[in-house]
Amino acid sequence: MTRYHLELVFAAVVFLVGAIGVYGATALDFGWGADGPQAGFFPFRVGLILMAASALVMAQAVASRGSLRRIPVTDHEGMKRVLGFGLPIIAMVALAQWTGLYVAMALYLFFTICFRGKRPWHVALGVALGVSIATFLIFEIWFQVPLLKGPLEIMLGLG
Amino acid sequence: MLSNIDSLMHGFGVALSGYHIMLMMGGVLLGILVGVLPGLGAPNGVTLLLPLTFGMDPVSAIILLTSLYWGALFGGSTTSILFNIPGEPSSVATTFDGYPMARQGRATEALTCAFLSAGFGALVGVIVITLLSTAVANFALRFGPPEYFAVYLLAFASFIAFGGGTPLKTIISLCLGFGLGMVGIDTVSGNMRLTFDFDQLVRGISFLVVVIGLFGLGELLLTIEEGPEFKGASGRIDPREMFRTMGRMPRYWLAMLRGSAVGVWMGITPGGPTAASFMSYGIARRVSRNRANFGKGEPEGVIAPETADHSAGTAAMLPMLSLGIPGSATAAVMLGGLMIWGLNPGPMLFIEQHDFVWGMIASMYLGNVVGVVLVLATVPLFAAMLSISFSIIGPIIVTVCMVGAYTVASSPFDLWIALVFGAVGYAMKKLDYPLAPLILAMVIGDKAEDAFRQSMLSSNGSLSIFWSNWLVGAITTLAILFLLWPLTMLLRRPAQTTDPDAATHAP
Numbered sequence: 001m002t003r004y005h006l007e008l009v010f011a012a013v014v015f016l017v018g019a020i021g022v023y024g025a026t027a028l029d030f031g032w033g034a035d036g037p038q039a040g041f042f043p044f045r046v047g048l049i050l051m052a053a054s055a056l057v058m059a060q061a062v063a064s065r066g067s068l069r070r071i072p073v074t075d076h077e078g079m080k081r082v083l084g085f086g087l088p089i090i091a092m093v094a095l096a097q098w099t100g101l102y103v104a105m106a107l108y109l110f111f112t113i114c115f116r117g118k119r120p121w122h123v124a125l126g127v128a129l130g131v132s133i134a135t136f137l138i139f140e141i142w143f144q145v146p147l148l149k150g151p152l153e154i155m156l157g158l159g
Numbered sequence: 160m161l162s163n164i165d166s167l168m169h170g171f172g173v174a175l176s177g178y179h180i181m182l183m184m185g186g187v188l189l190g191i192l193v194g195v196l197p198g199l200g201a202p203n204g205v206t207l208l209l210p211l212t213f214g215m216d217p218v219s220a221i222i223l224l225t226s227l228y229w230g231a232l233f234g235g236s237t238t239s240i241l242f243n244i245p246g247e248p249s250s251v252a253t254t255f256d257g258y259p260m261a262r263q264g265r266a267t268e269a270l271t272c273a274f275l276s277a278g279f280g281a282l283v284g285v286i287v288i289t290l291l292s293t294a295v296a297n298f299a300l301r302f303g304p305p306e307y308f309a310v311y312l313l314a315f316a317s318f319i320a321f322g323g324g325t326p327l328k329t330i331i332s333l334c335l336g337f338g339l340g341m342v343g344i345d346t347v348s349g350n351m352r353l354t355f356d357f358d359q360l361v362r363g364i365s366f367l368v369v370v371i372g373l374f375g376l377g378e379l380l381l382t383i384e385e386g387p388e389f390k391g392a393s394g395r396i397d398p399r400e401m402f403r404t405m406g407r408m409p410r411y412w413l414a415m416l417r418g419s420a421v422g423v424w425m426g427i428t429p430g431g432p433t434a435a436s437f438m439s440y441g442i443a444r445r446v447s448r449n450r451a452n453f454g455k456g457e458p459e460g461v462i463a464p465e466t467a468d469h470s471a472g473t474a475a476m477l478p479m480l481s482l483g484i485p486g487s488a489t490a491a492v493m494l495g496g497l498m499i500w501g502l503n504p505g506p507m508l509f510i511e512q513h514d515f516v517w518g519m520i521a522s523m524y525l526g527n528v529v530g531v532v533l534v535l536a537t538v539p540l541f542a543a544m545l546s547i548s549f550s551i552i553g554p555i556i557v558t559v560c561m562v563g564a565y566t567v568a569s570s571p572f573d574l575w576i577a578l579v580f581g582a583v584g585y586a587m588k589k590l591d592y593p594l595a596p597l598i599l600a601m602v603i604g605d606k607a608e609d610a611f612r613q614s615m616l617s618s619n620g621s622l623s624i625f626w627s628n629w630l631v632g633a634i635t636t637l638a639i640l641f642l643l644w645p646l647t648m649l650l651r652r653p654a655q656t657t658d659p660d661a662a663t664h665a666p
Contacts, residue, residue: 003590010586014331021338024353036615039350042608046337053331060327073589078384085383086582089376089557093574101565105558117550131555135562143211145566 018050100150170517190230256460284473336600377584418466426474439467
């Protein structure tokens with residue numbers, strides 16, 4: 001992936017976000033009433049600006065594609081590291097939606113440290129349990145901020 | 160001005176208690192930790208701690224958060240010097256000369272220079288706040304909605320004109336922030352905006368969660384991509400060398416004053432610490448007598464960005480307190496905190512919350528002294544921490560970010576939002592989109608829109624209200640000139656704007 005492609009992809013995403021904003025604003029009154037701008041006025045225009053600015057970024061990228069193509073965003077190794085780090089986080093967040101945060105983060109810590117970090121399993125287990133229990137003590141007991149809980153905590157009578 | 164000194168003494172009375180000193184030390188230590196660890200910086204350190212302060216009284220809470228901020232700034236410089244890894248975007252410029260010094264075995268000298276000049280910069284920033292804050296606040300008391308809108312516009316415009324980075328990308332960053340801030344209930348009409356019938360979007364998108372994604376997860380992804388190998392210089396501090404360096408510091412008075420001046424200016428106008436440190440380094444490299452040595456381990460090359468970084472970080476509190484306009488991403492988060500604690504940032508704060516304001520200002524003096532002492536004492540400890548493998552530290556930081564994202568509003572959906580903005584932050588950093596404008600726009604975009612619409616209500620929809628007196632007219636005109644500034648640059652040299660080397664790495 002070169003910088004040229006990432007520029008185009010990101011600008012396209014921004015363009016889409018702008019378009020969604022414009023679409024969302026049309027559901028409201030986006031005009032200028034007797035008392036000034038209505039609820040949709042600014043969302044509509046901010047969406048338009050986003051679309052215009054991202055189109056300009058794309059045009060600029062195309063205009064200087066020669067030099068941008070020569071700048072790699074990341075090499076193969078780097079990309080692998082980013083995905084190897086990012087995908088487990090997605091898995092943790094998905095898991096947390098029904099097991100709660102404590103279980104999800106303990107599993108996440110255990111598996112990433114054990115398999116991606118290639119550490120002995122007892123180190124991984126120690127960190128996973130240690131961090132989860134420390135988080136529980138700090139948040140639930142000390143600051144009394146309840147975190148997301150799932151079936152396990154309810155079973156243990158902590159939910 | 161003299162009454163400010165009285166108020167400051169009163170503030171010391173508020174801030175000087177055993178409990179507050181404890182909070183300061185705790186905050187500074189946590190801050191150094193946050194600053195040293197890659198992926199955790201000042202903005203998201205403050206964000207992560209914020210939900211835990213909701214139960215505290217505002218004075219204690221702000222002391223804890225500002226202390227954490229000082230600590231994070233110090234911690235960021237430590238890794239810049241010892242490991243060539245800027246723990247904070249604003250300490251990138253410190254690596255240019257700090258790391259070469261450390262490699263030459265002059266780590267003690269570099270660290271001492273950095274911390275003392277940072278302390279000096281912060282001190283200048285606090286003195287400016289002490290002397291000017293009430294004057295600015297009294298001036299702002301006369302502001303109505305049109306004046307406020309004009310000042311907000313000026314803040315946004317100065318980002319576009321002087322933020323570093325290409326104006327077009329700053330505009331996109333700002334507008335993304337505006338758009339995200341608009342999601343939820345419209346405060347003027349009561350309509351739902353941009354929620355697309357999703358229940359989760361009714362209460363809006365929290366900027367705190369966005370900060371955790373952009374600055375936390377995004378930064379971690381960048382760190383992991385480079386394959387972090389901490390090949391550090393020794394972090395051992397030699398006390399005798401430390402005192403010798405302290406003795407030499409007065410020799411650099413000119414560099415320190417210049418750095419502080421740049422920092423104070425960039426902090427009050429929303430340029431922020433990152434732009435300030437780069438600018439200060441750039442100026443020093445051009446005008447210093449030792450300029451030939453820059454980049455090869457010149458103490459002035461450490462002093463210049465460090466003083467500017469800290470004085471900008473401190474001075475950013477002035478517009479935040481007296482106008483309700485944050486001068487940096489971290490100040491924006493703190494501003495959000497003030498609103499959550501039920502305080503109304505702006506000139507009325509100085510009248511209604513006398514204890515809070517002056518307690519906070521006094522704590523900034525104390526916090527920085529505590530910070531310099533603590534950081535000098537604990538540097539070897541924190542440097543040793545970086546020898547723990549990133550394959551363990553990295554995942555732990557991820558869980559800390561996730562827990563932080565959840566505590567903002569106890570919503571599982573926020574975890575997804577943080578994740579999305581982690582990816583967005585990674586891409587934006589890669590493409591040199593500045594991140595600070597996005598946060599600023601999210602936090603004060605709403606207030607800017609309210610001010611605009613209230614102005615329109617009172618003028619029956621006529622824009623002429625923004626030129627109805629000399630004050631608002633001058634600010635509005637200046638803002639529009641700032642907005643047009645990049646346009647003239649664009650016309651003069653169209654090829655320059657796509658040159659990726661031209662963009663500085665502003666947060």
